[in-house]
Amino acid sequence: MGRPGAHPHVCTCHYVRTIDGVRRVFAEYLAGGSLSSWIAGGSLYRGTPREVLERILDIAVQVAWGLAYTYEQGVVHQDVKPGNVLLGQDGTARVTDFGIARARQFGTAEPVPDAGSPRSLLVTWAGMTRAYASPEQGAHRPLSHRTDIWSFAVSMLEMFMGGVSWQTGQAAGEALADYRLENEPPRPGLPTMPAAVADLLGASSGTAQAGAAEGSPGAGWRPGRAGRRHASTPRAPHQ
Numbered sequence: 001m002g003r004p005g006a007h008p009h010v011c012t013c014h015y016v017r018t019i020d021g022v023r024r025v026f027a028e029y030l031a032g033g034s035l036s037s038w039i040a041g042g043s044l045y046r047g048t049p050r051e052v053l054e055r056i057l058d059i060a061v062q063v064a065w066g067l068a069y070t071y072e073q074g075v076v077h078q079d080v081k082p083g084n085v086l087l088g089q090d091g092t093a094r095v096t097d098f099g100i101a102r103a104r105q106f107g108t109a110e111p112v113p114d115a116g117s118p119r120s121l122l123v124t125w126a127g128m129t130r131a132y133a134s135p136e137q138g139a140h141r142p143l144s145h146r147t148d149i150w151s152f153a154v155s156m157l158e159m160f161m162g163g164v165s166w167q168t169g170q171a172a173g174e175a176l177a178d179y180r181l182e183n184e185p186p187r188p189g190l191p192t193m194p195a196a197v198a199d200l201l202g203a204s205s206g207t208a209q210a211g212a213a214e215g216s217p218g219a220g221w222r223p224g225r226a227g228r229r230h231a232s233t234p235r236a237p238h239q
Helices: 035-041 049-072 099-106 146-161 169-182 195-211
Strands: 013-019 022-027 085-087 093-095
Touching (some): 049 085, 049 093, 049 146, 146 195, 169 195
Antiparallel strands (some): 013 022
16 A cells, blocks of 8 residues: 555554464554544543544544545555554554455455454454444445445544444444434533534435445434434443
C-alpha cells in the first residue's frame, strides 16, 4: 500500500515477515493506545463538553483522511473500528491493522475463531467485526470502499454513544434514529451530537448502502420506530 508511513494518519509499517506460514506485519508503536481504549476508559470524554466534542471531531477527521489515502492506493480496509485506530500522546490518530485487507490481496484464507471460543461482537471474525460490519459484509458479498464508509460512520456513532449498544453494524442506524428522537446523549458526560454530524452519518451510510447488493440484510441507517430496542446498554467508561 504505497510507501509505509507515507501518510500521517496511516500507521507506519516497518516490514512484513512470514512466520510459520503466516504473514506478520511489524508496525510502529503509538503510546496513546487505541481509540477503543479511550472510549472504554473515559479518556475521550475528559474536559468540558466543547473540548470533548472538538476531540471527537478531530479524531474522526484524521481517520477519514487516513482512509481516503488508502482508497487512493486501491486498498479496502474491511475492518474499520475504534480498536483499529491508534492515538499518539499528542492526539494524532492513525488507522492501523490492514491484516485483513492485505490477506485478501494475497488470497490467503479468512481468520477462523477457536472452536471453543464465543464469537464476540467486538472481535474480528471471518474477516469482519460484526458490530461495525456493513450490509454487504453481512451478506458475504463483494466489497468496495463503501464498506469502510459504513464502518467509519458506526465508529463515529460509538464515540458519541460512549459504547456499542447494537448487535450488528447493519442495525446501528436504529440507535442513531433513537438518539436523534431523544435529542440528548444516552448518559451524562457525553457530548451532544450536532445535527450536522447526525446528517453526515446518515448520508455516509446512505452512500455505503447504495453500494450494497439488493437484498442485503438490515435496515441500515433508515429511521426506525421510537424506543430503545438494543441488546445492551453502552459500555460505561471506567472511573
